[in-house]
Amino acid sequence: MPNMSLRKVQMPEQDPKERIGNFKEVALGYTEDMAVEEAQRCLQCKHRPCVKGCPVNVQIPEFIKLVAEGDFEGAYQKVKETNSLPAICGRVCPQETQCEQLCVRAKKGEAVGIGRLERFVADWHMKYGEDNIEKVESNGRKVAVIGAGPAGLTCAGDLAKLGYDVTIFEAFHTPGGVLMYGIPEFRLPKEIVLKEIDTLGKMGVKIETNMVIGKVYSIYELMEEGYEAVFIGTGAGLPSFLNIPGENLNGVYSANEFLTRVNLMKAYKFPECDTPVWVGKKVAVIGGGNVAMDAARSAKRLGAEEVYIVYRRSEKEMPARLEEIHHAKEEDIQFKLLTNPTRIIGTEDGWVKAIECIQMELGEPDASGRRRPVPKKGSEFEMEVDTVIIAIGQTPNPLIKSTTQGLKTHEWGGIIVDEETCATSIEGVYAGGDTVTGAATVILAMGAGKTAAKSIHEYLTSKAG
Numbered sequence: 001m002p003n004m005s006l007r008k009v010q011m012p013e014q015d016p017k018e019r020i021g022n023f024k025e026v027a028l029g030y031t032e033d034m035a036v037e038e039a040q041r042c043l044q045c046k047h048r049p050c051v052k053g054c055p056v057n058v059q060i061p062e063f064i065k066l067v068a069e070g071d072f073e074g075a076y077q078k079v080k081e082t083n084s085l086p087a088i089c090g091r092v093c094p095q096e097t098q099c100e101q102l103c104v105r106a107k108k109g110e111a112v113g114i115g116r117l118e119r120f121v122a123d124w125h126m127k128y129g130e131d132n133i134e135k136v137e138s139n140g141r142k143v144a145v146i147g148a149g150p151a152g153l154t155c156a157g158d159l160a161k162l163g164y165d166v167t168i169f170e171a172f173h174t175p176g177g178v179l180m181y182g183i184p185e186f187r188l189p190k191e192i193v194l195k196e197i198d199t200l201g202k203m204g205v206k207i208e209t210n211m212v213i214g215k216v217y218s219i220y221e222l223m224e225e226g227y228e229a230v231f232i233g234t235g236a237g238l239p240s241f242l243n244i245p246g247e248n249l250n251g252v253y254s255a256n257e258f259l260t261r262v263n264l265m266k267a268y269k270f271p272e273c274d275t276p277v278w279v280g281k282k283v284a285v286i287g288g289g290n291v292a293m294d295a296a297r298s299a300k301r302l303g304a305e306e307v308y309i310v311y312r313r314s315e316k317e318m319p320a321r322l323e324e325i326h327h328a329k330e331e332d333i334q335f336k337l338l339t340n341p342t343r344i345i346g347t348e349d350g351w352v353k354a355i356e357c358i359q360m361e362l363g364e365p366d367a368s369g370r371r372r373p374v375p376k377k378g379s380e381f382e383m384e385v386d387t388v389i390i391a392i393g394q395t396p397n398p399l400i401k402s403t404t405q406g407l408k409t410h411e412w413g414g415i416i417v418d419e420e421t422c423a424t425s426i427e428g429v430y431a432g433g434d435t436v437t438g439a440a441t442v443i444l445a446m447g448a449g450k451t452a453a454k455s456i457h458e459y460l461t462s463k464a465g
Contacts, residue, residue, distance in 0.1 A: 002040055002041060002042070002043055002044075003037060003038075003040035003041045004041075005041060005109075006108065006109025006110060007109060007110050008038060008041070008110045008111075008112070008113040008116070009030065009034045009037050009038040009041075009113065009116075011027050011028065011029065011030060011034075011113075011116055012027075012028040012029070013026055013027050013028060014026050014028065016327075016330040016331050016332075019186065019301075019331070020300050020301055020331050020332070021301070022186075022301065023184065023185040023186050023268050023301055024185075024186060025185070025186055025187070025189055026186050026187065026327060027091075029116075029119060029120060029123055030116060030117070030119075030120045032070075032072070032124075034120075035067055035072070035116075035117060035120040035121075036067065036068055036070060038067075038112065038113050038116065038117060039064045039065070039067035039068035039112075039117055040068050041105060041112050041113075042061060042064045042065070042068070042105075042112045043104055043105065044061050044064075044065060045061065045104050048060070048061055049102040049103070049104065050099040050100070050102050050103050050112075050114060051099070052102060053098040053099040053100075053101060053102040054098060054099045054443075055098070055443045055444050055446065055447030056082050056083045056089075056154075056443065056446050056447050056450055057082050058079055058082050058083050058099075058118070059078055059079075059081065059082065060099060060114055062078050063075040063076075063078040063079050063117070063118075063121065064112065064114070064117055066078060067117055067120070067121060072120075072121055072124045072125070072128075073124070073125060073128070073129050075117075075121040076121040076122060076124065076125040076129060079118055079121060079122070082450075083118075083446070084153065084154055084157040084158070084196070084199075084200075084446075085150065085153065085154070085196050085442075085446065086118050086119075086121065086122040087119065087122035087123060087126065087192045087195070087196060088150075088179060088188065088192065088193060088196060088442065089115070089118060089442065089443055089446070090115050090116070090117075090118035090119025090120070090122055090123075091115075091119055091187060091188050091192075092179075092183060092187060092188055092442050093115055093441065093442060093443045094321050094441055094443075095111075095114050095115035096111070096321065096322060096323075098443065099114045099115075100112070100113075100114050100115070126192075126195060131199060131202065133199065133202040133203055135202075135203060135204045136160065136161055136162070136163045136203070136204070137163055138163055138164075138165055138204070139162070139163035139164060139165075140165070141163075141164055141165065141228055141460055142164070142165045142166075142167070142226050142227045142228060143159050143164045143165070143166050143167075143227060143228065143229045143230070143231070143456060143460075144166075144167055144169060144222045144227040144229075144230045144231070145159075145166060145167070145168045145169070145230075145231045145233060146168075146169050146213045146219075146230065146231065146232050146233060146234055146400070147168070147169075147170065147171075147177060147232065147233035147234040147235060147433075147435075148168045148170035148172075148175030148176060148177055148197070148207060148209075149176070149177020149178050149179065149233055149234075149235045149433065149434075149445065150177060150178070150179060150233075150433065150442045150443075150445040150446045150449065151231075151233035151235075151432045151433030151434075151435075151445040151446065151448050151449040151452075152168055152170075152177070152231065152233035152433075152449065153168070153175075153176075153177075153196075153197065153200060153446075153449070154445075154446040154449030154450055154453070155231045155233060155432070155449035155450070155452050155453045155456075156168050156200060156205045156231075156449075157199075157200050157203065157205065157453075158449070158450055158453035158454070159453045159456060159457065160200065160203040160204055160205050161203070162453075162457050164456075164457075164460075165204075166204070166205045166206070167205075167206045167207075167208060167227075168205060168206070168207045168208070169208050169211040169213050169216075169217075169222075170207060170208065170209045170210075170211060171210070171211065171212045171213070171234075172209065172210070172264065173209050173210055174209065174264060175197050175207050175209060176190075176193045176194070176197060177233075177235055178235060178434075178442070179193045179442070180193055180263060180264050181256075181259060181260040181263050181264040182256075182259050182260075182263065182291065182294070183259075183263065183294065184259070184262065184263055184294050184297065184298050185263065185268070186297070186301070187294065190263070212399070213234075213399075213400065214399035214400050214402070214403040214404075215399070215403075218403050218404065219232075219400070219403075219404045219407075219426070219429060220404070220405075223428065228428065228460055228463070229428045229429070229430065229456045229459060229460060230428065230429045230430070231422075231429075231430045231431065231432070231449070231452050231453075231456065232400060232415060232424070232429065232430070232431035232432075232435055233431070233432060233433045233435060233445070233448075233449060234396065234397060234400055234435045235396070235433060235434040235435055235445075236394040236395055236396050236397075236434035236435060236438055236439045237256060237394060237396075237397050238394055238395045238396060238397045238398070238413070239254035239255065239256045239257070239390070239393075239394050240390075240392050240393045240394060240395060241254070241390055241392075242286065242341060242390060242392065244341060244342055244343055244344065245343045245344065246343055246344025246345060246346055246352075246355075247344060247390070249344055249346040249350055249351060249352050249388075250350050250351045250352065251278065251280065251351050251352035251386055251387045251388065252344060252352060252387075252388045252389075252390070253387070253388070253389045253390070254389075254390055254391075255285075255287070255291045255292065255294075255295045255389055255390060255391035256394060258277065258295055258298070258299075258389050259291070259294060259295060259298065261275055261277045262277060262298050262302070267302075268298070268301065268302060277302065278387065279299050279302040279303060279304050279387055280304065280352075280385070280386030280387040281304060281305045281306065281386060282304065282305065282306045282307075282308075282384060282385040282386055282387070283296070283299040283304045283306070283307045283308065283385060283386075283387040283388075283389065284308045284310050284336075284341075284355055284383060284385040284387070284388050284389070285299070285307065285308065285309050285310065285388075285389045285391055286310050286311075286341055286388065286389070286390050286391060286392060287309075287310075287311065287390070287391035287392045287393075288309065288311035288313065288317070288318040288319060288320055289318075289319045289320050289391065289393075290319075290320045290321055290324055291391045291439075292309055292311075292320065292389075292391035293309070293320050293321075293324040293325065293327075293328050293333075294324075295389045295391050296308075296309055296328060296333045296389075297327065297328055297331055297333065299387070299389065300331055300332070300333065304387070306334065307332075307333050307334065308333070308334045308335075308336050308383065308385070309328065309333055309334070309335045309336065310336045310339050310340075310341060310355070310357065310383075311335070311336070311337050311338075311339065312338065312339065312340040312360050312373040313337070313338065313360070313362065313370060313371070313373050314337050314338055314362065315335065315337055317362075317370045317371065336357075336383070338359055338360045338361065338362070338373065339357050339358075339359060339360065340357060340358055340359075340360050340373065340375065341355045341356065341357050341388075342356050342357060342358055342380070343355070343356040344356075344388055345382070351386065352385060352386050352387060352388055353384070353385075353386070354382045354383060354384045354385060355382070355383050355385055355388060356380065356381075356382050357380070357381055357382070357383060358375050358376065358379055358380050358381075359375075359376045359379035359381075360373040360374060360375060360376060361373070361374055361376050362374070393438070393439055394434075394438075394439045395412055395413045395414070395438060395439075396409075396413045396414055396415070396434065396435045396438070398413055400415075400435075401413065401415070404426070406425060406426050407424060407425060407426055407429070408424070408425040412438070414435065414436050414437065414438055415431040415435055415436050416436075417430070417431050417432070417436050420451075421451070421452075421455040422436075422448055422451050422452035422455055423455060423459075428459065430452040430455060430456055431452070432445065432448025432449055432451065432452045433445030433448050433449065436448065
């Protein structure tokens with residue numbers, strides 16, 4: 001008999017008062033008994049709507065059935081058939097707007113905890129399972145992947161399974177992309193990311209770090225080196241700014257810089273690690289997405305006494321995951337909603353002293369479908385802060401575009417591709433993930449990586465014929 005509870009099995013978490021003093025993972029994961037109990041909530045629907053919501057087509061009812069039966073290793077292997085990064089996706093995917101949104105159980109109560117179960121089987125495998133990875137015999141054909149983020153890692157893994165000689169060129173000193181520099185340790189432990197990446201090495205994928213393509217090599221030079229196809233998965237690492245007075249003051253960060261220092265460069269371990277990051281007593285984070293929540297919660301852990309989320313719309317319009325908003329509130333992050341900064345005020349010696357804001361009210365919906373914020377006359381006020389973190393979005397770095405003649409891009413910088421194949425305007429060159437869509441989710445980038453790998457294989461197969 002299925003478990004007909006209307007609510008998910010609650011996942012254990014660190015107490016908010018304790019966790020704001022450390023960077024350990026907040027959610028502690030299911031026990032075996034919890035996982036089986038949650039898996040038994042799945043109705044094993046014949047029409048399997050949840051699978052349609054998964055960008056990488058995980059066979060969700062099948063793996064959950066195996067969990068319910070206690071076959072945790074079998075469940076893990078079922079997930080791995082289509083998802084090369086299950087421990088990561090189980091932690092950071094927005095399941096509530098994808099697979100779980102389509103779950104039949106969500107019509108009356110809460111959806112099955114698909115993401116929690118995916119995380120459980122991946123963690124169980126890491127603890128008890130063995131990786132019996134056999135390198136596929138090489139077909140002698142070389143493919144270059146630019147960027148070791150979710151899209152690039154997925155594309156590389158799928159191509160390696162088909163026998164291609166794949167080399168990933170990564171600009172940073174550590175592979176992982178946004179998984180390493182953008183998502184805090186308390187949401188995604190870096191040890192897990194590195195374990196997932198290590199699997200690719202065992203499959204024969206080579207990773208060259210400190211390789212800024214566009215500077216060290218151009219895409220055309222890579223092709224001259226014998227790479228028959230190229231996948232561009234360079235993400236969206238160029239931060240957007242407010243373009244208001246005072247953004248050049250000391251104490252103003254882009255969220256990209258702040259989180260990269262904290263995560264990849266381990267500023268949270270200073271002075272054990274030699275990368276400091278300044279966080280004052282009062283911090284304002286501008287924005288309402290997951291990146292804003294990550295920056296605010298990181299600032300709190302680094303010792304800030306008061307941390308504010310400053311967002312120009314209401315909470316209903318916030319793009320952040322509900323779980324991240326909930327965790328931020330538990331950690332005493334203060335929400336200044338319907339508030340828009342107009343100026344950052346500095347001290348005489350060039351440091352942040354305050355932000356000038358104006359209150360907003362919601363008007364008619366804009367192109368995104370959200371109600372447009374409109375300034376409220378006469379509602380200006382100041383907030384005393386000494387650090388400002390701007391988290392209002394990112395766009396693709398223009399380096400690849402500026403060094404690759406013939407590569408068509410949108411005005412805002414995203415690479416133009418064929419939606420079905422991820423092919424760019426240059427023969428043999430494909431692209432996917434945030435460098436195409438702008439900042440999006442890990443799982444959507446992975447889906448693009450899978451699509452591109454399939455297209456590259458078909459392209460090179462037809463070329464050989």
